[in-house]
Amino acid sequence: MERTKLTAKDFSSGLPVKWCPGCGDFAILNMLQKTMAGMGLPREKFAVISGIGCSSRFPYYVSTYGFHSIHGRALAVASGVKLSNPELSVWVITGDGDGLSIGGNHMLHAIRRNMGLKVVLFNNRIYALTKGQASPTTQPGTKTKTTPLGAIDYPFNPARFAVGLDCTFVARGLDTDIAGTSAILERAAKHNGTAFVEILQKCVPFSDKEFDPLKDPAGREDLLLRLQHGKPLIFGKEKNRGIVFRNFRPEIIEFRPGAAPAEVAVYDETSAEMAYLVSGFTQPDLPVPVGVFKETLKPSYEELYYDQVKVIGDTKEHELETLLAGPDAWEIK
Amino acid sequence: MNKNKPGRNVSVSQLSSVTVRFAGDSGDGIQLVGSQFANATAIAGNDLSTLPDYPAEIRAPAGSLAGVSGFQISFGDDSVLTPGNKPNVLMVMNPAALAVNLKSLHKGGVIIANSDAFTPAGLEKAGYTSNPLDDGSLANYRVIGVPVNALTEGALEGSGLTQAQVLKCKNFYLLGMLYWMYGLGTEVTLAWINTKFKKAPELAAANGKVLMAGYDYAETTEIFDARFQLKKSPVAPGKYRNLTGNEAAAYALITAAKLLKKKLFYGSYPITPASEILQTLSKHRSKDVVVFQAEDEIAAICASIGGAFAGELAATGTSGPGLSLKSEALGLAVIAELPLVVVNVQRGGPSTGLPTKTEQSDLLQAVYGRHGECPLVVLAASSPADCFNTTLEAARIAVKYMTPVIVLSNSYLSNGSEPFRIPKLSELPKFQAGPLPAPADYKSFMRDPETLARPWTWPGLAGYEHRVGGLEKAEGTGAISYDPENHERMTALRADKVARVVGEIPPTVMNGPAEGDLLVVGWGSTYGAIATAVSAARKVGMNVSAVHIRHIFPMPPDLGPIMRRFRKVLVPEENSGQLRLLLRSAHMLEPLGLNKVQGQPLNSDEVLARIHEILRGN
Numbered sequence: 001m002e003r004t005k006l007t008a009k010d011f012s013s014g015l016p017v018k019w020c021p022g023c024g025d026f027a028i029l030n031m032l033q034k035t036m037a038g039m040g041l042p043r044e045k046f047a048v049i050s051g052i053g054c055s056s057r058f059p060y061y062v063s064t065y066g067f068h069s070i071h072g073r074a075l076a077v078a079s080g081v082k083l084s085n086p087e088l089s090v091w092v093i094t095g096d097g098d099g100l101s102i103g104g105n106h107m108l109h110a111i112r113r114n115m116g117l118k119v120v121l122f123n124n125r126i127y128a129l130t131k132g133q134a135s136p137t138t139q140p141g142t143k144t145k146t147t148p149l150g151a152i153d154y155p156f157n158p159a160r161f162a163v164g165l166d167c168t169f170v171a172r173g174l175d176t177d178i179a180g181t182s183a184i185l186e187r188a189a190k191h192n193g194t195a196f197v198e199i200l201q202k203c204v205p206f207s208d209k210e211f212d213p214l215k216d217p218a219g220r221e222d223l224l225l226r227l228q229h230g231k232p233l234i235f236g237k238e239k240n241r242g243i244v245f246r247n248f249r250p251e252i253i254e255f256r257p258g259a260a261p262a263e264v265a266v267y268d269e270t271s272a273e274m275a276y277l278v279s280g281f282t283q284p285d286l287p288v289p290v291g292v293f294k295e296t297l298k299p300s301y302e303e304l305y306y307d308q309v310k311v312i313g314d315t316k317e318h319e320l321e322t323l324l325a326g327p328d329a330w331e332i333k
Numbered sequence: 334m335n336k337n338k339p340g341r342n343v344s345v346s347q348l349s350s351v352t353v354r355f356a357g358d359s360g361d362g363i364q365l366v367g368s369q370f371a372n373a374t375a376i377a378g379n380d381l382s383t384l385p386d387y388p389a390e391i392r393a394p395a396g397s398l399a400g401v402s403g404f405q406i407s408f409g410d411d412s413v414l415t416p417g418n419k420p421n422v423l424m425v426m427n428p429a430a431l432a433v434n435l436k437s438l439h440k441g442g443v444i445i446a447n448s449d450a451f452t453p454a455g456l457e458k459a460g461y462t463s464n465p466l467d468d469g470s471l472a473n474y475r476v477i478g479v480p481v482n483a484l485t486e487g488a489l490e491g492s493g494l495t496q497a498q499v500l501k502c503k504n505f506y507l508l509g510m511l512y513w514m515y516g517l518g519t520e521v522t523l524a525w526i527n528t529k530f531k532k533a534p535e536l537a538a539a540n541g542k543v544l545m546a547g548y549d550y551a552e553t554t555e556i557f558d559a560r561f562q563l564k565k566s567p568v569a570p571g572k573y574r575n576l577t578g579n580e581a582a583a584y585a586l587i588t589a590a591k592l593l594k595k596k597l598f599y600g601s602y603p604i605t606p607a608s609e610i611l612q613t614l615s616k617h618r619s620k621d622v623v624v625f626q627a628e629d630e631i632a633a634i635c636a637s638i639g640g641a642f643a644g645e646l647a648a649t650g651t652s653g654p655g656l657s658l659k660s661e662a663l664g665l666a667v668i669a670e671l672p673l674v675v676v677n678v679q680r681g682g683p684s685t686g687l688p689t690k691t692e693q694s695d696l697l698q699a700v701y702g703r704h705g706e707c708p709l710v711v712l713a714a715s716s717p718a719d720c721f722n723t724t725l726e727a728a729r730i731a732v733k734y735m736t737p738v739i740v741l742s743n744s745y746l747s748n749g750s751e752p753f754r755i756p757k758l759s760e761l762p763k764f765q766a767g768p769l770p771a772p773a774d775y776k777s778f779m780r781d782p783e784t785l786a787r788p789w790t791w792p793g794l795a796g797y798e799h800r801v802g803g804l805e806k807a808e809g810t811g812a813i814s815y816d817p818e819n820h821e822r823m824t825a826l827r828a829d830k831v832a833r834v835v836g837e838i839p840p841t842v843m844n845g846p847a848e849g850d851l852l853v854v855g856w857g858s859t860y861g862a863i864a865t866a867v868s869a870a871r872k873v874g875m876n877v878s879a880v881h882i883r884h885i886f887p888m889p890p891d892l893g894p895i896m897r898r899f900r901k902v903l904v905p906e907e908n909s910g911q912l913r914l915l916l917r918s919a920h921m922l923e924p925l926g927l928n929k930v931q932g933q934p935l936n937s938d939e940v941l942a943r944i945h946e947i948l949r950g951n
Contacts, residue, residue, distance in 0.1 A: 013800070015812075044795040049639070052803075059800050060813065065792040067642055068802025069635065070665050076632035080639025080647070081792065083625055084598050088643070088792050106635075109628035305623070312619040320591050323617060324584055324755050328521075329574040330376050 008033040010043065013063045019054060024175030024201030028122065029061055031178065032091070035185040036064070041089055048091045049078040051098035054129045054203075055122040058093040072103030075110040078117050079301075086302040089189070092119045096137040097127045100156050104136075111165040113301040114193035120185075121196065122175075123158055124203040125210050132206040144206075160279035162196040163293055166272060169195035170279070170293040176215045180226070180290060187292060193300040200290075214288055223283065227291030232264040233278070235287045243286075248277065250286060269295050350409025352419070353511065356434045357426025358395050359388055359402040362504040367404025368575075368750070369508060369525060373517040374408040375575050375752050380568060381408035382717075382861065384416035384934070385748045389605075389689045396450075396458040401433040414716075414861030416749060418936040422514075424507055426450060426481075428459035440473050445507065448478035479550075481506050488546035489539055498536065502543040509547025519544055569754060576753040578746035579606070581720035582650070582676050583613035587622055588721075589674075589728035590646040592763055598640025598647045600625040600633040602655065605688045606744040607678040610650040630658035634675070638662060641671040642801070644791025646728060648674035653682045653695045656739075660703045663737055667707045667827065669801045670778070670787050672731035672738075672766075676724060679743035681932040690932025691744035693857050693907040699739045700886045700915070706824050708831040710734070711886040713741040715860035718753040720746055723883055729764045730834055735786040741885065743907075745858045745934045772796025777811035785830035787811075834887050841889045845871060845878030850948060852899035853879040854892075854924065856912055859905055859935050866940035875948055885912070893920045901925060901947060905940050 011033035019025045036046060046064035050056035052071035059066025069077045074092045082090045099107050099121045110117060126144065127133040133146040137158065141150040162170045169191040173181030181199060188195035202210040214220055221237040233243035240257045242264035243250050255261060268274050275294035281287060299307070353370070357363045364385050371383050386403035393400030405416045419439045425431045427450040438444065451464050465471050466478045485503040492499070505526075512519050523541050530537035576584070590597035601611040603626070614624045623640070627633035633649050640647035651659060656677045666673045679695045681687025695702075699711045710730055714723035720742050727738040766789040767781045777799035778787050790797035799811060807814035808822055844867060855863040860881050867879040878899070882889055896902050896916070904913040905927035913924050927943040929935050 042795060043798055044793055047643075047792045059802070063798060065642075065798050066800035066802075067639075067669075068800065068804065069638070070661060070803050073631060073635040073662065076627065076635035077639040077642070079627075079632070080598060080600060080625065080636030080641075081643045082639075083623055083636070084596060084640045084643035084645045085791075085793060105628055106632050109632070306620060309619050320588065321755070321758060324574075324588070325572060326574050328372060329572050329755060331572050332378070332568055332570050 006037045006043070008037045011036045011063050013061050015060055017061050018057065020204050022204045023054070024124075024199070025055060025058070025122065027175045027178065028120070028181075028199055028201070029058065031182045031185055032120070033062065034182065035189055036062075036089075038186065039089065039189050045087065046089050046091065047078070047081050048093060049074050049081065050093040051095075051103055052129070053095040053098045053127075055093055055095045056098060072098055072101070073106065074098065075103060075106035075115075075117065075119070079106075079110055079113075079115050082116050083302050083305065086116065086306065090117050092117050094119065094121050095128075095135075096121065096123045096125060096156075096158065097135045100136045100158060100161070108165060111162060111167045111194050111196065114168055114298060116193055116300040116302050118188050118191070118195045119197065120188075121158055121198050122201055123198050124201050124207050125155075126203050126207040128203040128206050157279065157282070158198040159196075159293055160276070162198075163272070163275045163279045167196045167294070168193040168298060169295045170275065171196070172198045172200065172290050172293065174211065174215060174290060175199055175201040177290070184292060187295070191295065192303070193298065213283075223287055225278075225281065225287035225289045227267050227269070227278065227289050227293065229267060229269040229292070232260055232266050234260055234264060245277065250277065250281065252286070269293065272296065350407060350413060351421050351515070352405065352407040352416070353422040353424065354403055354405040354420040354434060354437070355424045355507075356401055356403045356430035357504070358430075359393065359400050360395065361402070361426045362501070363402045363404050363426070366504045366508045367406060369522045370511060370517075371406050371408075371575055371750060372521055372525075373512060373519075374406070374515070375573070376521055377517050379408040380413040381406060381575075381751060382413045382416045383407075383750045384745060387689045389687075394458075396427050396429055396455050398429045398433055398459060401430050403430075403434065413751075414864050415934070415937060418938045422511075424511065426504070426507075428455045428461055428465070431465060432459040432461065438474065441475070443475045443477065444471060445477045445479060445510065447481040447503070447507070449480045449482035451478075479507075479510070484546065484550060485543055488543050492535070492539055492542075494535065494539055498539070502540050505540050505544040506547035506550075509544040509549075510551040512544075513548045513551035519548055568752070572755045573752045574755060575750050576718055576721070577609065577748055577750045578714065578717040578720040578742050579609035579678065579748070580613050581718055581753060582714075582724045582740065582742060582747075583610045583617075585721040585724035586614065586646070586648050586674065586728065587617060588758075588761065589725050590621065591758070592761060593646050593728070593732060593765060596621050596623055596645040598623045598625070598637060598643075598645045599649065600627050600636035600640065600647070601650050602627050602630045602633045604630070604652045604655045606680055606747045607650045607652045607655070607676065609747065610676060610678075630655040631662060634659040634662040634666075634673075637673060638666050638669070638671060641666070641673050642669075642791065644789065644793070646674075646732070647672070648676065648728070650676040650678065652678050652680050652688075653686075653698070654684065656695060656698060657702070660698075663709065664703050664705060664707050665803050666737040667703070667709055668803055668805070670735045670827075671801075672735055672789070674724065674727045674731050674738055674740065676740045676742060678747045679741060687932040689744065691858065691907065691934055692930065692932060693741075693743060693859070694911065694930070695741065696856075696885065696908065696911040697914070699741055706828065708828050708886070709736055710738040710831055710834050711741065712738060712883055713857040713885050714746055715857060715881055715883065717746050717749045717751045719860075719883075721753065725761070726837075726883075729762070730837060732764065732766050732789070733786060734784050734830055734834060735766075735789060736831060741857055743858050769797070776809050777801060778806050779809055780826070784833060785826060832887055834884075835890050838884045838887075838889045841880050841882065841891050841895060843878055843880060843895070846876070847878070847895075848898035849876035849878055850899065851875070851877045851901045851903060851944065852896055853877065853903045853905065853940070853944070854896065854912070854916065855879065855881045855905055856883075856885060859907065859940075862935045862937045862940050863905060865937035866944060869937070869941050870944045875944065877944055877948070885915075888915070888919065892916075896920060896922055896924075903927060903943065903947060905935055905943065907935055
């Protein structure tokens with residue numbers, strides 16, 4: 001049967017979407033539906049799997065196979081799906097609480113195995129569905145319902161967490177940056193191993209100031225470092241600032257627009273070391289990097305698994321009887 | 334084999350069954366010797382039943398009481414249902430093994446001891462102030478001291494092996510002696526040694542030599558004035574192998590997937606005493622047998638739920654603490670109505686409890702241990718080989734009813750072994766999930782009117798794309814629903830679906846008359862002990878019957894009427910009365926209990942004693 005080309009609309013389940021007005025989840029949903037439509041795969045070849053949280057309602061709005069599992073376990077469920085059927089494009093939708101707190105162990109091990117999953121982690125630095133408790137990415141000093149005097153936990157930097165685990169694809173985007181984040185999702189879609197995409201967003205009711213400066217058209221280019229493989233680390237509205245590394249320590253230098261000196265570091269997304277240094281950049285001292293931190297290639301878990309058992313081939317019925325008999329069987333007449 | 338030297342007068346007794354226990358340091362190769370002995374008895378045509386007993390520590394200090402490892406085997410010419418109660422023969426490698434095991438030996442039983450290990454230091458570690466082999470304290474037993482170290486060294490003189498390598502062979506010396514005593518062939522073990530030490534022919538030669546030296550020593554020396562011969566056990570014709578409960582469960586999962594024409598997806602995390610299921614399946618990995626060692630118990634079950642969602646036969650295995658960790662995810666499998674087999678190999682609890690010992694104390698956890706109203710099917714295996722049949726049935730029910738099924742095994746069944754008749758695939762019932770409607774008619778929570786199962790569809794099937802999850806669903810469509818009455822209806826539907834599994838339960842088999850003074854109701858691993866005790870009680874004229882149930886939830890529908898035909902009901906369990914509680918609440922009866930919570934299996938003597946006690950009180 002010939003298939004007509006699918007559009008983003010074909011990936012909408014048609015259910016009324018129930019996020020708060022102004023939530024970045026709407027934009028991410030649109031971008032992801034468009035990305036899926038562009039992959040050339042029929043809808044039945046997708047599985048969208050989530051845990052618990054606002055972002056985890058995602059599968060209900062996508063017209064593919066979907067599984068809204070339990071808190072923190074999306075990666076474990078998704079690993080079982082991918083390993084059972086490696087032909088599927090398996091997307092995990094999670095958040096800072098679901099993916100890095102209750103589900104931290106599964107995140108760690110899915111990345112360690114390089115399981116072929118596309119992990120989209122919505123980072124709004126708060127527990128939103130449970131109405132406003134501190135999360136593992138809540139910044140120190142932030143007052144929430146569970147940190148009335150200000151948070152004292154040191155927060156995770158999700159992209160750096162993934163880089164530190166040598167995840168084979170790590171990127172960060174903004175929910176409001178449609179062009180940049182869509183480009184990241186398209187690359188994640190094509191990656192063979194674990195693709196980890198952190199998307200910065202605010203929660204309108206519970207963390208409505210988060211990332212505002214990064215999204216303000218007037219000032220954002222002075223605060224964002226847009227990573228491009230093979231290009232120098234230059235930022236600023238006037239493109240007049242750059243990053244140099246002196247003894248592995250990043251420093252900002254200023255120059256005349258268009259006249260960046262050679263000492264400005266050139267980004268290399270195939271370098272785990274570079275990705276580690278740059279993913280550590282945080283405000284207020286350094287610009288916040290967005291784009292692809294790292295893409296390296298190594299076989300995924302499911303590729304290694306099926307390669308390893310290829311030599312064994314099919315377990316035919318008569319072979320099963322041999323298997324059941326084992327080497328020590330005896331016959332009673 | 335019977336090459337008695339001329340002039341030697343050896344009596345050959347015919348026995349019906351014998352129980353032997355091997356005991357020594359956990360590094361002494363006790364389990365290895367035990368399993369070799371089991372194979373030799375099986376090949377000689379005896380029925381048998383075995384029970385290993387390990388310490389929790391891998392290597393406790395050599396010679397210490399904590400480090401004693403045991404392996405017990407019963408074999409005989411009749412159906413052998415348990416690994417025996419008190420052993421007739423105790424073979425000990427050191428004083429600690431004697432100290433730990435003496436209390437379980439029959440008065441008049443035989444002790445074969447490695448006398449070389451009964452040194453002042455060894456005796457002190459075991460808490461002896463004098464040597465029991467010669468201080469008269471073992472006057473009620475037949476003690477045979479054999480200087481095994483010296484004899485092994487003698488047999489291997491000039492072999493070029495180190496002292497440590499030589500002494501590692503000594504367990505085969507004792508094994509050789511036992512082979513002679515019971516008229517068993519050494520060929521199987523010699524072949525095994527040659528395979529095992531293929532890469533080290535000098536070790537193969539040494540172990541084989543020591544085995545034969547032990548055999549010849551027993552034949553030649555004057556201290557063995559008796560040997561025993563067992564008649565062959567009458568068993569059904571066919572191909573057999575010796576299988577532990579964990580191996581049987583693993584092979585059942587492979588077989589079930591094959592019958593279903595699907596992959597097996599087994600996600601698990603290592604835990605005693607269930608790890609051998611994971612290991613056995615790992616050995617047989619293929620593109621059809623997908624084994625995933627997960628990062629934790631929760632990931633293990635969640636990955637398996639993912640496997641079920643992806644349309645494969647999914648299973649996981651664990652023990653009590655792991656079942657607790659999996660309970661939230663079991664709720665997900667129940668509400669998402671996905672098929673899943675969970676093999677729970679019970680051990681002594683709570684918490685880490687007695688991790689290497691046996692118990693039946695997870696019954697209530699299996700039936701009720703979840704949040705919300707969360708019914709699922711619970712089955713229990715009654716013998717090592719029955720782990721195969723029970724697990725196979727669990728897979729069939731899981732797929733037919735789209736439900737998780739818990740199989741209760743325990744440490745005793747998982748490590749114990751017995752001959753297993755290898756089925757031909759053609760003899761096994763083919764089974765499959767219910768039929769799929771056309772895509773246009775499909776709704777994810779529509780139900781088969783007979784089983785109430787929803788249709789099983791999976792990613793890759795065009796036209797059946799749907800979303801499932803942990804939220805309550807609207808009846809039929811599967812859309813999220815917070816409607817109060819819908820929730821009540823769905824709760825009732827989930828319960829009704831599991832209740833309909835009673836249709837799978839065959840009439841309960843009566844062991845004994847259909848009515849009488851006492852009915853013994855058992856489940857799981859106590860099968861052998863109860864059957865042996867009840868048969869002994871009937872032989873002395875007592876009016877006792879027994880039933881043994883595999884279906885714990887739902888229960889056999891005829892169990893209530895059966896129980897009411899007896900004046901009294903006794904429920905022996907390796908817990909404080911969990912099945913008894915269920916029977917009482919379901920049938921308004923007051924069964925009597927026999928409860929043992931020692932990490933050790935109930936034995937038939939204990940069951941028989943309780944039967945006597947109850948019927949004497951009549």
